[in-house]
Amino acid sequence: MALFDVYNQYPIELVSAKGMQLKDSKGSDYLDFYGGHAVISIGHTHPHYVNQLKSQIDAIGFYSNVIHNPLQEELAERINAKLEENYELFLCSSGAEANENALKLASFHTERSKILAFSNAFHGRTSAAVAATHNTRIQAPINRSHQVDFIDFNDVEALKNHLETKNYAAVIIECIQGVGGLDQPDSDFVRTLRDLCTQTGTVLIADEVQSGFSRTGRFFSFQHHDIIPDIISMAKGMGNGFPVGGIMIHESIKAEKGMLGTTFGGNYLACTAALSVMDVLEKEDLEHKAAALESVFRAKAALLQVPAVVKGRGLMIGLEFDFNTAELRRNLLFQHGLFVGSASNPNVLRILPPLCCTEQELNQLFEGLNQELKHE
Numbered sequence: 001m002a003l004f005d006v007y008n009q010y011p012i013e014l015v016s017a018k019g020m021q022l023k024d025s026k027g028s029d030y031l032d033f034y035g036g037h038a039v040i041s042i043g044h045t046h047p048h049y050v051n052q053l054k055s056q057i058d059a060i061g062f063y064s065n066v067i068h069n070p071l072q073e074e075l076a077e078r079i080n081a082k083l084e085e086n087y088e089l090f091l092c093s094s095g096a097e098a099n100e101n102a103l104k105l106a107s108f109h110t111e112r113s114k115i116l117a118f119s120n121a122f123h124g125r126t127s128a129a130v131a132a133t134h135n136t137r138i139q140a141p142i143n144r145s146h147q148v149d150f151i152d153f154n155d156v157e158a159l160k161n162h163l164e165t166k167n168y169a170a171v172i173i174e175c176i177q178g179v180g181g182l183d184q185p186d187s188d189f190v191r192t193l194r195d196l197c198t199q200t201g202t203v204l205i206a207d208e209v210q211s212g213f214s215r216t217g218r219f220f221s222f223q224h225h226d227i228i229p230d231i232i233s234m235a236k237g238m239g240n241g242f243p244v245g246g247i248m249i250h251e252s253i254k255a256e257k258g259m260l261g262t263t264f265g266g267n268y269l270a271c272t273a274a275l276s277v278m279d280v281l282e283k284e285d286l287e288h289k290a291a292a293l294e295s296v297f298r299a300k301a302a303l304l305q306v307p308a309v310v311k312g313r314g315l316m317i318g319l320e321f322d323f324n325t326a327e328l329r330r331n332l333l334f335q336h337g338l339f340v341g342s343a344s345n346p347n348v349l350r351i352l353p354p355l356c357c358t359e360q361e362l363n364q365l366f367e368g369l370n371q372e373l374k375h376e
């Protein structure tokens with residue numbers, strides 16, 4: 001075995017993909033209700049995306065940030081158009097890197113070093129990002145030197161007690177938890193969080209790595225709560241599979257030369273991937289489609305053979321059963337050709353399809369589910 005063996009993998013070799021569909025080397029077809037972990041936003045091999053990337057690579061694929069790349073400014077403007085206040089963009093190449101830069105920037109800005117995060121949070125596997133992740137199993141001793149405290153969603157008392165010390169550089173929050181299992185804080189709590197961050201000079205970071213780029217029926221999931229974060233981290237759906245991430249930084253936080261940096265971040269191909277994702281999201285109105293499919297999903301879930309709680313929003317949605325869903329997921333994949341996702345809560349099945357998913361495809365998911373649940 002030549003690979004460092006860190007992943008639990010299915011013995012499937014994918015050879016092609018289109019929209020929601022995947023095909024393996026044995027000729028079997030699958031429907032992708034997992035999106036390679038919420039990454040495929042506009043659909044696999046979308047023709048506009050493929051053509052734009054092909055033309056870009058024919059022209060120029062890469063140069064570093066030592067020269068000015070106007071595609072970065074175009075991308076900053078396109079994302080800013082989705083926001084109510086002005087932000088500046090810093091580009092990198094993954095979700096963890098986005099959060100790492102967000103936390104570092106918050107620390108530079110406040111000259112503080114503590115971080116406040118939430119129970120069951122997942123923010124990535126790099127140094128500060130994994131320290132702010134509520135899972136000691138994936139933290140090495142080197143990560144534990146960061147000063148991170150965790151509180152529960154909706155615990156206003158704990159939030160006040162921590163922030164009033166004015167020791168925290170940042171609070172980092174997923175307004176819908178991904179890996180944790182689709183839990184959400186109440187809107188009142190999120191708004192109190194915003195107010196307390198302002199009062200105590202703490203930077204509010206919205207981790208939109210999984211929930212951003214229209215997946216939840218709004219461009220960013222914090223927009224369901226009407227708040228203005230100081231930093232927004234992004235990745236996954238932003239590149240539809242091309243490794244691109246970034247942070248939107250509120251104009252109140254000032255840049256200094258050399259503060260942040262990266263070799264690959266914001267290269268021509270990455271920007272072209274993200275710009276073509278924006279084109280398709282807008283042209284095909286995928287944000288509204290995600291919101292509409294949530295209602296369809298909820299209606300179908302109410303008719304399931306076995307009771308399940310629907311969690312999440314838009315097409316960042318899932319079902320919580322009163323049993324471990326590992327076998328159900330395996331059967332959906334191997335008996336019905338349906339890829340679905342897991343969560344750290346083993347009873348939760350996560351549904352994270354490309355946003356081009358149709359009602360007919362959702363029907364196929366529920367047919368598979370109903371057949372499997374007959375045996376429960």
Ligand SMILES: Cc1ncc(COP(=O)(O)O)c(C=O)c1O
Nearest residue numbers: 094095096122123124178209210
């Ligand atoms: C909310 C959230 N933040 C950060 C990350 C880390 O992203 P990446 O795997 O691209 O480093 C993830 C990945 O699942 C995530 O769901």
